[in-house]
Amino acid sequence: MLDLFFHEDTFEKCLKCNACVVNCPVSNETFDFGGPKHLGPELKRLMDNQQVIDDKRIELCTLCGNCDISCPENVHVSTLTAYAKAIHSELSGTKFRDVVLSNAEFVGKLASAFAPITNLAMGMRPVRKVMEATVGIPADRLFPKYRFNHFNRLYNKKTASTKRKVAYYVGCYATYNAPNVATSFVKVMEYNGIEVVKPEQKCCGVPMFANGQLKQGLKNANFNIQRFLEYTRQGYDVVVTCTSCTLALKKEYVSFLQTEDAKELASHVYDADEYLRVLMENGELNTNFAPREEKARYYAPCHMKAQGIGNPAMDILELIPGYEIQDTGAGCCGQCGTFGFKVEKYDVSMNIGNKLAKTVNDVNAEYTVTECGMCKNQLDQLTDQPVKHPMEILAEAYLVGDKVLANK
Amino acid sequence: MYDVIVVGQGLSGLLSAIWAKQQGKRTALAAMGTGRIIQSSGVMDSIPGTQDWQGNPIQKGAIEAFKRLTEKMGYPYKGEIENPISIVTGAGHVKKTILYPATISPIPEQGRVVIVGFDHILDFQPTFVQKNLQKARPTLMISTLTVQLRKHSQRTLTQLDAARLLDQSEVRNDCIRQIQQQMYEKNISQPDLFIFPASLGMEKWQETIEHFSTELNAKVTEAPGMPPNATAIRLHERLKKEAVQLGVRFYENTVVFGCKLDGKIIDSLIIKNGSYESVISGKEFILATGGILGGGLEQTSIGLKETALGFETNESGELLYCPSNLYPVGASNGLRVIHHGITGGVYSILSAHEAIAKIGKNPMMGGTRSA
Numbered sequence: 001m002l003d004l005f006f007h008e009d010t011f012e013k014c015l016k017c018n019a020c021v022v023n024c025p026v027s028n029e030t031f032d033f034g035g036p037k038h039l040g041p042e043l044k045r046l047m048d049n050q051q052v053i054d055d056k057r058i059e060l061c062t063l064c065g066n067c068d069i070s071c072p073e074n075v076h077v078s079t080l081t082a083y084a085k086a087i088h089s090e091l092s093g094t095k096f097r098d099v100v101l102s103n104a105e106f107v108g109k110l111a112s113a114f115a116p117i118t119n120l121a122m123g124m125r126p127v128r129k130v131m132e133a134t135v136g137i138p139a140d141r142l143f144p145k146y147r148f149n150h151f152n153r154l155y156n157k158k159t160a161s162t163k164r165k166v167a168y169y170v171g172c173y174a175t176y177n178a179p180n181v182a183t184s185f186v187k188v189m190e191y192n193g194i195e196v197v198k199p200e201q202k203c204c205g206v207p208m209f210a211n212g213q214l215k216q217g218l219k220n221a222n223f224n225i226q227r228f229l230e231y232t233r234q235g236y237d238v239v240v241t242c243t244s245c246t247l248a249l250k251k252e253y254v255s256f257l258q259t260e261d262a263k264e265l266a267s268h269v270y271d272a273d274e275y276l277r278v279l280m281e282n283g284e285l286n287t288n289f290a291p292r293e294e295k296a297r298y299y300a301p302c303h304m305k306a307q308g309i310g311n312p313a314m315d316i317l318e319l320i321p322g323y324e325i326q327d328t329g330a331g332c333c334g335q336c337g338t339f340g341f342k343v344e345k346y347d348v349s350m351n352i353g354n355k356l357a358k359t360v361n362d363v364n365a366e367y368t369v370t371e372c373g374m375c376k377n378q379l380d381q382l383t384d385q386p387v388k389h390p391m392e393i394l395a396e397a398y399l400v401g402d403k404v405l406a407n408k
Numbered sequence: 409m410y411d412v413i414v415v416g417q418g419l420s421g422l423l424s425a426i427w428a429k430q431q432g433k434r435t436a437l438a439a440m441g442t443g444r445i446i447q448s449s450g451v452m453d454s455i456p457g458t459q460d461w462q463g464n465p466i467q468k469g470a471i472e473a474f475k476r477l478t479e480k481m482g483y484p485y486k487g488e489i490e491n492p493i494s495i496v497t498g499a500g501h502v503k504k505t506i507l508y509p510a511t512i513s514p515i516p517e518q519g520r521v522v523i524v525g526f527d528h529i530l531d532f533q534p535t536f537v538q539k540n541l542q543k544a545r546p547t548l549m550i551s552t553l554t555v556q557l558r559k560h561s562q563r564t565l566t567q568l569d570a571a572r573l574l575d576q577s578e579v580r581n582d583c584i585r586q587i588q589q590q591m592y593e594k595n596i597s598q599p600d601l602f603i604f605p606a607s608l609g610m611e612k613w614q615e616t617i618e619h620f621s622t623e624l625n626a627k628v629t630e631a632p633g634m635p636p637n638a639t640a641i642r643l644h645e646r647l648k649k650e651a652v653q654l655g656v657r658f659y660e661n662t663v664v665f666g667c668k669l670d671g672k673i674i675d676s677l678i679i680k681n682g683s684y685e686s687v688i689s690g691k692e693f694i695l696a697t698g699g700i701l702g703g704g705l706e707q708t709s710i711g712l713k714e715t716a717l718g719f720e721t722n723e724s725g726e727l728l729y730c731p732s733n734l735y736p737v738g739a740s741n742g743l744r745v746i747h748h749g750i751t752g753g754v755y756s757i758l759s760a761h762e763a764i765a766k767i768g769k770n771p772m773m774g775g776t777r778s779a
């Protein structure tokens with residue numbers, strides 16, 4: 001049984017200033033949502049005085065973290081809303097669909113094993129209509145493709161012998177849907193003389209937290225913490241290419257578990273571009289990028305913003321000669337992991353997404369760059385522009401740069 | 409390594425970051441949360457007075473730069489320091505202000521006005537506004553009415569929620585019909601001005617203002633009151649987007665809790681995001697932490713404490729020692745400027761602009777971006 005009387009006392013600092021509500025993408029789109037101030041600190045205050053309260057309105061929270069970003073009092077709003085979600089699932093039960101969606105890893109394993117069939121079926125209108133009617137996954141929602149040759153089939157290195165050593169947390173998306181991101185990352189590290197290992201790992205738990213499956217999510221968290229600590233204690237750095245996974249490892253594990261192990265691991269975790277920036281600052285970065293006369297736009301995932309690391313993807317991409325990139329300054333994408341795959345949330349998801357699409361299209365460029373696979377899914381559906389991960393661009397720039405060097 | 413690092417994202421911080429970046433400096437902004445601009449009325453008041461800048465060319469340049477910026481962002485401000493205008497607030501009080509957005513019109517001495525409220529927006533009560541306004545403007549003829557937004561909500565609606573609804577022309581048409589109907593039923597004559605809460609559209613404020621004034625055949629104004637006011641949120645959202653699009657690097661959800669000195673100047677800031685600690689280094693630093701209300705100063709049993717850099721202050725919150733590469737702006741200048749309770753927007757604009765002008769002149773900095 002989950003301890004529903006969790007300890008989290010930052011709510012006491014809440015001044016009811018509404019900054020979180022003003023910046024909550026869901027509150028701005030629908031009046032059906034109770035909003036972060038009410039379902040975060042206010043609910044927690046009530047619960048600490050009385051019994052546990054199950055508030056159905058919490059279902060609409062996406063755990064995007066914009067409330068945390070905007071709170072001037074440093075209240076851990078989204079930790080509080082995550083607990084409210086867990087309480088709601090515990091007391092009111094979870095839809096079968098949400099259990100499935102929260103198991104991104106299980107779905108990934110299964111779907112990629114039968115990849116050609118899965119992709120075909122997910123693209124077929126009648127199949128999708130049935131899915132909408134039976135499990136509540138909207139027929140119009142684009143589904144990410146699954147790859148038969150997923151990263152687990154491609155890469156299994158377990159030890160490294162270079163000076164800097166990286167333990168790669170791959171995450172479900174790069175494993176099952178976008179192995180190209182993962183292989184690009186390994187190459188980028190290779191060009192910097194760094195060997196990458198892939199420790200045994202489970203899904204970071206983000207989709208579970210978002211669906212109120214906190215207990216299961218924290219099981220995964222503990223598993224990942226133990227596996228990766230074995231590596232950090234041997235001098236490895238933990239590097240991640242998915243911004244939601246990074247945030248989980250850096251911050252969410254610590255806020256939920258509050259253990260020394262979680263904190264120890266967090267201090268070794270880097271976003272992939274952030275890691276390259278560390279190399280740059282130490283004068284270790286290989287900057288032999290082939291020039292690319294391209295203009296790209298950058299879309300910042302909420303979970304990148306929540307890390308408080310500036311904009312490492314742009315910092316690194318701007319080192320490519322001739323390369324131009326501009327931040328769109330767009331807000332939340334509205335896909336929010338599993339949120340946009342639910343029929344009853346589809347309208348809210350699309351309304352948030354349409355605003356984003358407009359801002360994205362306002363910036364004139366050849367393609368969009370973003371780190372998050374779920375944001376990419378929304379961008380693929382709502383804009384006609386290609387979407388790339390920074391690692392894919394960097395791997396190409398190194399590859400061509402190398403050829404140029406070899407021909408000299 | 410950044411050229412300029414700004415701490416705080418209130419009005420002072422955002423303006424400093426934008427102006428620094430416009431000068432070609434590699435700029436970062438670190439902040440715990442949003443600034444007090446979210447709670448403000450969105451008009452720029454002159455608190456404390458602008459005596460410090462009297463006759464200083466900075467003054468004119470700063471106001472012009474602010475107007476140019478807001479014009480570019482699609483939400484232009486009007487007004488002059490020498491000519492404060494009178495506006496009505498959401499409580500019906502008349503106050504003087506210096507700069508105001510295009511959604512606000514001055515309140516006349518006489519003539520006819522109609523105050524329009526929305527049924528679910530409890531923060532704005534037309535009859536209460538009328539009572540106070542009548543005291544300040546005895547000869548003004550004032551009528552009131554309340555229209556329905558007809559939206560069911562799971563939470564208390566704010567003026568900002570109403571503003572988002574009024575972006576939709578169907579909602580506006582419905583309101584206009586109700587206003588016309590009630591004016592007819594209550595026998596209210598055609599006024600010179602309609603007064604609304606600060607709710608006249610968000611993205612589509614221009615369309616909303618035009619729609620209402622054309623159909624109602626009179627000027628319309630917003631009367632900002634209890635936060636969140638659309639007047640202020642429009643400005644905040646646009647400033648933030650402008651800064652991001654210009655390429656200011658945001659370190660959000662980030663507490664600055666100390667700094668490292670290199671001799672007598674600041675070398676880097678020590679920051680924390682959750683339990684995750686790191687360091688960002690820069691050449692020049694702007695402290696825009698907002699004083700007592702913004703979280704930059706804390707009242708403790710032994711007096712005021714500066715929270716971001718860990719520096720000592722005197723009893724009025726001014727830094728005892730200010731390194732030559734540190735520029736306090738806005739309310740972070742201590743009680744000298746916040747003895748009225750708050751510092752107004754004009755002070756933020758002037759002090760931010762002055763800091764950037766000084767940084768621009770600083771020979772240590774050299775030319776444009778270093779990367």
Ligand SMILES: Cc1cc2nc3c(=O)[nH]c(=O)nc-3n(C[C@H](O)[C@H](O)[C@H](O)COP(=O)(O)OP(=O)(O)OC[C@H]3O[C@@H](n4cnc5c(N)ncnc54)[C@H](O)[C@@H]3O)c2cc1C
Binds near residue numbers: 415448697
């Ligand atoms: C209720 C209210 C109403 C107001 N109404 C008006 C009005 O009508 N007209 C007007 O002209 N002005 C008004 N003001 C004043 C105005 O909005 C600002 O308060 C004033 O301009 C000061 O702004 P600032 O940018 O200096 O500080 P703030 O807006 O207070 O910003 C402080 C920033 O610093 C950050 N910060 C603080 N400490 C740290 C730290 N240690 N680490 C990281 N970040 C930190 C905060 O998160 C925040 O982003 C009002 C203020 C309030 C509170």
Ligand code: SF4
Binds near residue numbers: 015021036040072
């Ligand atoms: S932003 Fe923070 S202080 Fe303000 S209402 Fe939300 S939780 Fe409370």
Ligand code: SF4
Binds near residue numbers: 024025035060063068
């Ligand atoms: S996590 Fe996102 S959706 Fe949930 S309350 Fe916070 S801002 Fe709103």
Ligand code: SF4
Binds near residue numbers: 204205244373
């Ligand atoms: S956040 Fe990362 S690990 Fe977690 S489900 Fe998404 S892709 Fe998988």
